[in-house]
Amino acid sequence: MEKPEIAKLGYVALVSSDLQKSLTFFRDVIGLEETAEIDGVHYLRAWGDFQHHTLSVEQGESGYVKHIGWRTKKREDVEGFRALLEEQGVDVRTVPAWETPGIGEAVRFSLPSGHTFELYYDIEKPEVEEHRRSVLKNQTYKAWAKGISPRRFDHVNLHTSQQAPETFEFLQNVLGFKMRELLENDNQDILAGWMSVTQLVHDVAFVVRPETDTPARVHHISYWSDDSQDILRAADILKEHGFDFVGPGKHSISQAMYIYVTDPGSGCRVELFTGGYLIFEPDWEPVRWHESERAFGNTYWGDSINAKELVKTTIEAR
Template identity: 75%
Template structure:
């Protein structure tokens, strides 16, 4: 029997305490396209995303993440993962096909970090209205319609206070993520942060372990990330955010991942969004994870850029 595999990051289901503010932020400032509104839930995607949505937004009493969706490599992988997870003692919820618009049969479960993941394969890729459709057959929407206009959904950054060994072991051995770079304690094997992927990206998910005293709940979302094509797009994003009177962190360059970044927070949900470009891809089958020591943390986070305000935004998370 083949081992089930995850193909890519799919979407984040986000609850916001102020839906109106969040819709302005994600649709007008960030520039995401709305594919559908159903039962008060808004489904959004970037102009280069192909699936039904990469973000859903709904009103709630507070800002938090319901779950994070991942698409598997094959339809059979969904049930194979269910069997595997149950054999590991996890509770797995089966979700009927199309319960979530655009998403077929799915399963949901909590990973050891405390975050809820959803796995699915079948998807719908809705057609675009003629006036927004790109003339390029390999592109969904016309680019640069409004706001920052990122091309695609890129990664999520998660924080947890749960046991680091169990968490990283689960992500790698059960879910199949490959550790690309990691931050460890000086003179210790303890991992403080790991950048992991199932694709050639440096990371589809970053996982940061925190002390229980540092975060109010054990599972947190630090940020979601959307990809733009080049460094000029990041600078343009900074101008757009300042024009909307939104505080930003960056632009800057990470040493870990070698990517250019800008952080800005949705005023409705409290969710931080990273505008992201650059970096490198990993095609080597024998890649050895790059280790950074805790004493190199500041340099690893920022090669150059707004490192002072980044200290504040790093502390900011929402419940996941």
């Protein structure tokens, strides 16, 4: 039997303690399009995203991430992963088709770190109203209609304070993520890993942070823009709206250009992201960085990332 495979990152389910602030941030400032609002949950996507949503936002007592969704390569992979996970002794919950709007039957489970993942294949690709639809047949919405206007959802960055070796092994050996770059100490313990199921440098980054408040945290979610000028334009837009942000800068790890800004409603950080490189080599060997190079790995040039400060403002994952 073929091993099931994940095709791509799908969406993040976010809870906000101030829904209106989050909607203003994501719709008006970041510039995401709203697909639907159903029972108080708002479903959003970028102008180049095809599936129903890449972000859902709802009201709660505090800000946190409920789960992170991933689309599989084939419909039968959902059942394949269920069997594989159950063989590993993982508690798997079935989510009925369309219980989450736009998402077919899914399996939901926790990583050893405590982060909740969901795997599905079937999706809806809703038609867009004519006044919002792009004239391009290969694009969903009009670009640059509002706000920063990133093209697509790109990656998530997760932190944990426990079960790190088990989680790295789980991500690679059970879920099939490939290690692209990593940070390690003298004992060759992995302190951070950039992993993907696509040709991207990372669909998920997983970082060990023993000092975090709770075991499972989300450092940021990321939306992709086409080029560096888009990131500079984003800085102007954020400044006009009174937002503090980190960047622009460029990572050494991934070679990508970034800005970090935080949603004032949920506390969820968003990375606005461009550049980097793609991996097509079938025999790619992970690029190894030593912990002494951590600061340089984070910031090649530009506005430096204060990693300790950013850790303090991670959002809980449940």
